[in-house]
Amino acid sequence: MEFKLTEEQELIRKNMREFADKYVEPIAGEIDENSRHPAEVFKRLAEGDWMGIPIPVEYGGAGADYLIHILAVEELSRSCASTGFTVSIHVGIACMLVLLNGTEEQKQQYLLPMAKGDKLGAFVLTEPGAGTDVMAATTTAVLDGDAYVLNGTKTFTSNGPTGDTYMVFAWTDKAAGRKGMSCFIIPKGTAGMSAGTHFQKMGLRSSQTSEMVFKDCRVPKANLLGKEGAGLVMAMAGFDHGRVGIAAQSLGILQAALDESIRYAKERVQFGNPIARNQAISWMIADMATELSAARFLTYHASWLKDQQRVFSKEAAMAKLYASEAAMRHTIKAVQIHGGYGYCKGAKVERLMRDAKITEIYEGTSEAQRMVISGNVLR
Amino acid sequence: MPNIIACCKWVIDEAYIRKGPAGALDFSTVDYKISDYDRNAIEEAVCLKGLHGGSVTVLTAGAPEAAKGVKDALSRGAEQAFFAGDPSFNQLESSQTAAILGEIIRSRIPYDLVICGEGSSDQYAQQVGPRLAENLGIPCISYVQKLTIGEDGRILAERRVEEGVEVVEAPLPVLVTVLPEINTPRIPGVRDTLTASKKPVVAIKKEELPPVGAARLQTMGMTATRMERNCEKFAATPEEVARFVGALQKLGVIS
């Protein structure tokens, strides 16, 4: 058993940390405050091949392991969870969906520019009436000659207002149940598809989230991804990949919370001593460091399984569940350690706590992860 | 088309050094990095290659673990590396390093220009560059903050000296030591790191080199700075300032 990253993995992780310290950390507060998508950062990410790490070189990626992508998301999220998430959903779900299910033409036309970072991907599944219960979706795709016609309203689409390439799920045969949903690749500018304005959120504020409305949106047959009716199976496989990314995002948030807590607890003096000298504080930090380590092992293990081409659904759900809940638990503690200063804008821990909450909700709530895990172990 | 050698040292990343219980430095969990100014040296070499063609070779001597640093250096745009790795090369002093690098360059690497960092992040002795130039018998231009190669193949360097900026010109071959102001080192992309492993590295064994002279320096000790809180407060009044000075004198901090 080896608990060690390779030299390349270590160097790449360090390079991403340097990138994040230099280009992301200084603006993270501002883009949170203004709900701004930092296009300038994504341009730089594209230049460094960070937008398609596990995608083969012939399709515009870096041709590296999934674990390297995970390390990159973790390090980015340590500075800004929104930026880390945008990379995660773009690579882990949008790019992976096309890589795993696309035809050669689709890979050349859509995956290549996404993996190079020239185009931003989005994953369009959730509807106002269909969150955890995906089967309650109502958006339909009806074949009409050489095109499918989509009608319906999706919501909570990350990269909705800023995306270029959308993976959209709709019923082609509702009566067929789990075998009746299909996935379509729809490029920005397609008539009949429009993005709403982005939602004002508690956290993850620089990631743009919106409704997506489809009104007689004609999508050529050639844009059907995978087989008709295979949409749900593909979405679930996409979630497996995406969830390891959300676990990595949670690791980044938690590492930042730990760093901030250690620094502040050593610096802040009350009753004549740094507050770290109080066991009440130092034990909070001990628990934080311990659970961060546990979450990290779960996450890297899930990613390692993926790289070994083994089944990793259960492990991805476990990593996401544990890492996200640990991030939430301990960012609350991090604010506690900072006292009143942690409750004010400008303290990084305040943003970390708001950002942590979303990791327990999207790409399957904690409850949904427990359903996946229990379904697996009770089989 | 100049052949450029960039020298670099794989050093402890000072951000990871911790303070042990008795004030001793704790190196047990440290990570390593390419010495800061050496990154500028490599960047400058690669930029000059971009402008004038030629080649960039990185050269390092150090412990076998420095192989990771060689990869790091190659990911920054050099096309090949020479690496003298040996456990006994871990704590080389400047004169020894210069002798090793000089021997390797003279016997193995054709060059027009050698670029070193002004000083290393760990010792900052600023000795290797000038000593290496002496060893090679070529001119040395230190404290360089701007470097250009003219049409005529002469080098033009801006040196930042105490009283201003000195501009010097020299024919190649020459050795320069650079300051961080000279450029902003790139952050390698993912593919740069992955392809670095495929670039040629010439490994040189200790036995292939003439014996390294004995060390002349001795490290007596190394301790961390200490911060103690005495919880004594002083106000900003003349009497209190006098009391403050008195307290410092009593502690022997000032005399």
Ligand SMILES: Cc1cc2nc3c(=O)[nH]c(=O)nc-3n(C[C@H](O)[C@H](O)[C@H](O)COP(=O)(O)OP(=O)(O)OC[C@H]3O[C@@H](n4cnc5c(N)ncnc54)[C@H](O)[C@@H]3O)c2cc1C
């Ligand atoms: C910022 C943000 C970004 C998002 N990005 C995307 C995106 O890019 N693409 C996309 O398709 N979606 C996206 N989503 C949607 C997200 O995946 C859903 O919000 C999530 O799946 C939960 O759905 P819901 O909000 O409808 O909650 P609901 O499903 O209504 O759940 C409400 C509560 O009930 C619980 N619950 C529901 N069913 C059960 C059950 N059977 N047993 C026990 N508990 C249950 C849930 O766990 C939750 O606590 C995003 C959401 C947000 C907030």
